[in-house]
Amino acid sequence: MANSLHNLLLGFGVALTPENFLYCWIGAVLGTIVGVLPGIGPVTAIALLLPLTFKMTATGAIIMLAGIYYGAMHAGSTTAIMLNMPGEPAAIVICYDGHPMAKQGRAGAALAIAAIASFFAGCVCILVITFFSAPLSRAALSLGAPEYTSAIVLALSGISVLSRKSLLNTIGMAVLGLALGTVGTDTNSGVVRFTLGEMRLQEGINFVPVSLALFALVNITFTLSRDEPKMSIKTRFRELMPTWTDMKACFMPMVRGTFIGGAMGVLPGTGPLVASFATYAVEKKSAKDPSRFGKGAIEGVAAPEAAANASAMTHFIPMLSLGIPAGAAMALMLGALIIHGITPGPRLMVQQPGLFWGLIASMWIGNLMLLVLNLPLVGVWIKLLQTPYRIIYPVIVVFCTIGAYSGRNDPFDLLVMAGVLLIGWVLESLDCGPGPLIFGIILGPMLEENLRRSMLLSHGDPTVFVTRPISLAFLVLTVVVILLFTRPLARKESPDPASQYD
Amino acid sequence: MLIEKINTTIKAPKDLIAGLIFIVIGAVLFFASQKYDIGSARRMGPGYFPALLGLLLLGLGLAAVVKGLRAKTSDPLPHHQLAPLLMMFLSIVSFSFFIERAGLVIASAFCIVFACYRRLLTKPIEVFFIFLGLTVFNGVVFIRIFEMPIHVFWWN
Numbered sequence: 051m052a053n054s055l056h057n058l059l060l061g062f063g064v065a066l067t068p069e070n071f072l073y074c075w076i077g078a079v080l081g082t083i084v085g086v087l088p089g090i091g092p093v094t095a096i097a098l099l100l101p102l103t104f105k106m107t108a109t110g111a112i113i114m115l116a117g118i119y120y121g122a123m124h125a126g127s128t129t130a131i132m133l134n135m136p137g138e139p140a141a142i143v144i145c146y147d148g149h150p151m152a153k154q155g156r157a158g159a160a161l162a163i164a165a166i167a168s169f170f171a172g173c174v175c176i177l178v179i180t181f182f183s184a185p186l187s188r189a190a191l192s193l194g195a196p197e198y199t200s201a202i203v204l205a206l207s208g209i210s211v212l213s214r215k216s217l218l219n220t221i222g223m224a225v226l227g228l229a230l231g232t233v234g235t236d237t238n239s240g241v242v243r244f245t246l247g248e249m250r251l252q253e254g255i256n257f258v259p260v261s262l263a264l265f266a267l268v269n270i271t272f273t274l275s276r277d278e279p280k281m282s283i284k285t286r287f288r289e290l291m292p293t294w295t296d297m298k299a300c301f302m303p304m305v306r307g308t309f310i311g312g313a314m315g316v317l318p319g320t321g322p323l324v325a326s327f328a329t330y331a332v333e334k335k336s337a338k339d340p341s342r343f344g345k346g347a348i349e350g351v352a353a354p355e356a357a358a359n360a361s362a363m364t365h366f367i368p369m370l371s372l373g374i375p376a377g378a379a380m381a382l383m384l385g386a387l388i389i390h391g392i393t394p395g396p397r398l399m400v401q402q403p404g405l406f407w408g409l410i411a412s413m414w415i416g417n418l419m420l421l422v423l424n425l426p427l428v429g430v431w432i433k434l435l436q437t438p439y440r441i442i443y444p445v446i447v448v449f450c451t452i453g454a455y456s457g458r459n460d461p462f463d464l465l466v467m468a469g470v471l472l473i474g475w476v477l478e479s480l481d482c483g484p485g486p487l488i489f490g491i492i493l494g495p496m497l498e499e500n501l502r503r504s505m506l507l508s509h510g511d512p513t514v515f516v517t518r519p520i521s522l523a524f525l526v527l528t529v530v531v532i533l534l535f536t537r538p539l540a541r542k543e544s545p546d547p548a549s550q551y552d
Numbered sequence: 553m554l555i556e557k558i559n560t561t562i563k564a565p566k567d568l569i570a571g572l573i574f575i576v577i578g579a580v581l582f583f584a585s586q587k588y589d590i591g592s593a594r595r596m597g598p599g600y601f602p603a604l605l606g607l608l609l610l611g612l613g614l615a616a617v618v619k620g621l622r623a624k625t626s627d628p629l630p631h632h633q634l635a636p637l638l639m640m641f642l643s644i645v646s647f648s649f650f651i652e653r654a655g656l657v658i659a660s661a662f663c664i665v666f667a668c669y670r671r672l673l674t675k676p677i678e679v680f681f682i683f684l685g686l687t688v689f690n691g692v693v694f695i696r697i698f699e700m701p702i703h704v705f706w707w708n
Contacts, residue, residue: 216566216567216570216616218567218570218571218612218615218616218619219566219567219570219616221612222570222574222609222612222613222616225605225608225609225612226574226577226609228605229577229581229602229605229606229609232601232602232605236598238596238598239589239597239598241588241589241598243585243588243598243602244584244602267640267644270640271636271637271640272632272636274633274636274640274670275632275633275635275636275637440668440671441678441682443667444664444667444668444682444686445682445686447640447643447644447663447664447667448660448663448664448667448686448690450644451643451644451647451663452690452694452702455647455648455651455702456694456702459701459702461648461649461651461652462648464644464645464647464648464651465644465645465648467644468641468644468645468648471637471640471641471644472637472641475632475637476573477570477573479566479629479630479632480566480569480570480573480629481566481567481570481627482570498596498601501596501601502596502601505593505594505595505596506594506595509594510592510593510594510595512593
């Protein structure tokens, strides 16, 4: 314990140098802007800024990139609440209750609670990282291929079930996503699948244009087809602070969200997105009056926001302790470290204490900065978002276009984005949620890999998933989650559509 | 129109149509993956997982179709205009066409013109300023600061 504190002091020494402090600040501000603007997410921003970091020290680079990441996490809920457009995918859940709250004139309270929940979760999880990095990654090492397979199945089911739309259709989207993930070179056999001769698909369908299309462009298209896009929300600033009842109601959800999110963030694949959905489900199920959710329940903002930020923080653990990225953004940061000549792995803590603890110390600093950026300065962001929609959306379209193009400097990715726009438009009109599709694309290769390895290990015996205890636990959870959420749908005889949990 | 006709004949068209789409994609996927070595459960070939997914999608599609036909509550298809979709599509495609042939300025121009199609006649000046502001911003931020290899004009 004393050792960790000593290291932390060392870290602060590194993080508080003017140079690193500046990088932290830039990261936090950029992250907030990126998080607030739909169409550009932290992954895109990190990808875009990566080349800049070549000229910085490794420590400075990772401090800034990390700042962008959790800054975007904090801020993604702002557009979710104000415009019903998530700033980045993990904020989708915040739309469900945050936007109704804004429509009821309580945008200020929602935004404030989101900022407070983020700060709380961030602080708690930085403590967790500080004291538990080593033992936690040792525990994660005991997970084998069957456990990973079941975990991914759980994640996919969870995200399908928690969508507001038709369950069957949404699971279909998840499977479709998995199928799209198979396009490209199969890493196991080297066989190139389903590319129809198109060379640029050999590395698979780049998920960045897909996600930009599904989450930003389709939304804009739907909004444009309504006659009067009235997207500016009037907030009365007297209502900026949540009431005391609000705070009391949010405390336990915040704690639960932090706990669930923190745990899920450590597992690769399950990150802020899954964590926020899972927490929302738990809150809804354990609430005294579940019908409040979806209409402006403040717990529906506090808990997922806490979970998303908690998992964003603990997301760093596998990368820092094991050298395994837990998500796309982490993979990029890993790349940045490698370019600087540092190979992350279990020895990072020992070989580069300045970098490791400097990063953690900068997280504390960044978290504090973000509280300032998101609370008192939230007025600035609201003003920014109160520009009439008809001026905002072309900006988003152009950013999406450049964002998709800049990934590989290939116009083909733009055509992918355009194609997904069409398909996504059709599918969303049919009540198929887009979230699971992205999930499927990203997790597909991992699922296939682990499924294959599990079968190899067990010599083709499928019972391996239920004979190993942790894997069984995940699968049981999957069944539980599905059953819990399809029961209301089974009562389709009731003529009142409002009684559906949607 | 077509949507009205569908809405009056079928009560839950969303499930039905989505189901049909899934059935078609699932079947196509299943048959397309026969091209690759399927292997066995123990040694999965490149075709195994896609074939499995294809079957799964097929099954889900069938379930959705059944659910759609048996539905008791009405859940009609939404009426969405097609024009915004077409314009957005053209906006992106035109950008992709022009960015390497004519540079950022021209490509952005097309992109914005299509995206703001409704205002071209009513508020052209506003559109122009959006174009100007965005292009300058993008030029400075992405090309100067981030040093991305994007042509500004066709002669760069």
